[in-house]
Amino acid sequence: MDYQNYYLITYLFSAFIALFFAIDYSLKNNKGVNSNIILVLFFVFSYTLVFGFREYSIGSDTTMYLDAFKYNTIQDAKDVGFAVLAKAVSFFTNERGYFIIIAFLYTSILGLAFYYFEKTKMYLLFFTFTSMFFFESFGINVVRHGLASVLLLLSIVLFLNKKNIKASIAILLAVSFHASIVTPFLFWLVTKKITSIRFVFAIFFGTIVLSYLGFGINSITDVIPVLNMFFKDRFDSYFDMPDWLDYTIGFKLSFVLFNLFFAILGYKIHNNFSDLIEQKKYLRFLNSYLLSSSFFFMSFYVAFSDRVGALSWIFIPFLLEPLLDKQRYKYGAIVSVVLCFFIFVFFYNTIRTV
Template sequence: MDIFNLKYYIIYFVFAVAAFIFSMYIDIKKKNYNNISRFVTFLLFIIIAVVFGFRDSDIGSDTEMYKWQFLTYSNVDFGIQVAFKYFIILTHFFTENYHYFLFAVSLLYVSIIFWSINIYIKNFEANFLLVGFAFVSLIFFIQLGINIIRQGVSLAFVLLAISYYIKDRNNIKSWLLPFIVAIGFHATSAIILFLFFIILLLKRITLNYYYLWYFILLGISAVGGSILSLGSFLNYFLVIDSKRADFYVKDQGTDGEFVVGFKAQFAVFNTIFLIIFSLINYKLLKNENENYKLLLKYYMFISGVFFMMFQIPYSDRWGIMSWITIPFLVAPLFSIKNTSKYGMLTVMFFIFIFVFFNIYNNSK
């Protein structure tokens, strides 16, 4: 694990240096140089995919399970997650080596994120590398790359779907298809699609109601309320994966392995970013960018659901559904449209986040 971490830290250091350089160009010269930043990001993402893919089997809590699924896929019930099954079958046409399979998954993961950034940043004329740097700075990026890799690919497709929706919401196939593929890799993305449709159906509901939703559910969670309070309704809420729903309701973890209860660190983390996003929306964007408000609504909506999941195992996996949008929501800070100079400050903030959470996780 130490060698793996060392490799990743070196890549991150190179990424951070490049990010600081490009942030200076954004702040001082108001130039993106996106052709160069896109190429540098592409190279670094490829290197990350190699490091993720050719990791030892003891790197990542679920790596052995994915190795087993790859080698014995014909005997595995993937349920509605058929996209992952067919991805395994396709990989088997070329190799029986599970390392190449892990590399293929990792390459797909970073490639879809790369693709999503390329589409999304056009909305704000943001720097490509800086948005990519925001991804690799957040602890979920490596977790989705080496632990819960199915959810990693799935959420990457969710980002692609959102990017295409923002680009051309009238081209339904362009954004609905990535959502369907996302569900085919990890069923829980159906929850995201469901919430996304609710937001679209209630498009006249203002941000104020989402703030109310966010803080009411945060308060309920703080006093011990959770989705478990709904009892058997959880089985319907997670009908796409009834076995897991039953596990959450009845077992609530295995021999104390998973800590449940109100998680102040997550509540603070999400709320700090909500404050940042609110300042971006009201101060920089003057509450006029409908695409940004759509993404902000989603962030608050899914964060509220996340708070209600604190009493169940794996609640952080619900948090990732909100955290995955953070790089997109900070993108206006990396834009050449801004007259203020936030690029370098934001890069240093993300470096702090990366260092802080790596020290925190290694100290546990």
């Protein structure tokens, strides 16, 4: 079988397990920590094998990462952390081992983030993330972005658990792998001071209007120091490049509707909390999602803006997590699994690229 079949079979098997898990969870008792850990470990290793043993023709950026392994020059690298990783790995393994290690780090750090967030829900959270269309791209294409994103999630969860030293190390590693990850992290920090959800929704809808009218992030990178520092060099290379004319830039209604759906769902879930402490924690994830989405909308006029979109989509599992609380949503786990499966099926042959 080829890569695509292995990937599809792995996902479908995980979906079957997730549905069984959700039904049993909704009708009986909460699933134990051990069963969650075993399942997550199984699929961490499964996806590691699928991504790690893929052909080098799979993934538009794979050859670039192969060159980074063969001809690594740390001093010229934009993302020093990844360059150091590639160099270190080259001392004890070949290029196949290199891809396997990257795949394992990506999937295992993701599992670890959900372990620290909620041990009894970690498998369904892991399944939610793997159902999103960016999960595969993180594993085979924009792998630096993928590693940085899961390290960001791990950092956020560690900060919530008051493990500040470990969290600081995680976010520093994340930025060293892909500097753009600093943006959702800054949004996360800002949300600590934001108490009005209406204010953030105003920004969310305001950026939709601005993007529709033709205003983009390329118009403001020169005047906002943080954006200029971390994005201008990357964005400048995405403007008016003949080789990338096939990538459609401009207002993307489909992505707006996708992000809007989870924004509305998150708002409904937020209003259904009875525990104010849990509601406040959820609000930080929701506001981080809304602000990252706003940044995404303003990036529609940049090639490969979907990579910016992933900075918001990584928060989706946390937006859906309350549905796994059967005290408030008796069949919420089933609904969540079915929704994630529908998203996977809908996008599998539409925007995915390998």
